[in-house]
Amino acid sequence: MGRAAELVxxxxxxxxGLGTARLIEPQRSEGGHRRxxxxxxxxxxxxxxxxxxxTPLEAACRIIILEDQLAEALRINAELQRSRTGRPAEASHPSV
Structure with missing residues (x-):
């Protein structure tokens, strides 16, 4: 955990705190260390x-979750557009 904190x-x-807010849930090593x-x-x-x-931590976590959901929805939409037309969809997404 110390190395991860240092990297960030x-x-x-x-x-x-991010784990408590359920933004990230790290895996555990056999020794119990967060990975x-x-x-x-x-x-x-x-x-x-x-x-x-x-931004308060809880609000920051909620924003990130919503950003992640938006990115996934845009990816799915682009896939559906490609499957309908047989060609790549244009990259049009709202400014965030």
């Missing part, structure tokens, strides 16, 4: 950005 530029307590994926570290980094801008 936060404290271990911040990472634990974070690159994706989870990107989410933690985004949370840090929002918190540094003054």
């Amino acid at each position: 530029g936060v404290t271990p307590a911040f990472l634990r 974070y994926s690159r994706y989870q570290l990107r989410l933690a980094s985004r949370a840090r950005e929002l918190v540094d801008q003054g």
Whole structure:
């Protein structure tokens, strides 16, 4: 956990807070150590950005979850468009 916190530029307590807020749930090693994926570290980094801008942690986590859901919905929409037309969909998505 210490190395992950160092990579993101936060404290271990911040990472634990993200776990409490259910933004990230790290895997556990056989020794019980938290293991974070690159994706989870990107989410933690985004949370840090929002918190540094003054957003409360719980709100930052909710924003990130909604951003992730939007990105997934846009990806699914693009896939459906491609399957209907047989060609790539244009990259049109709202500014976030």
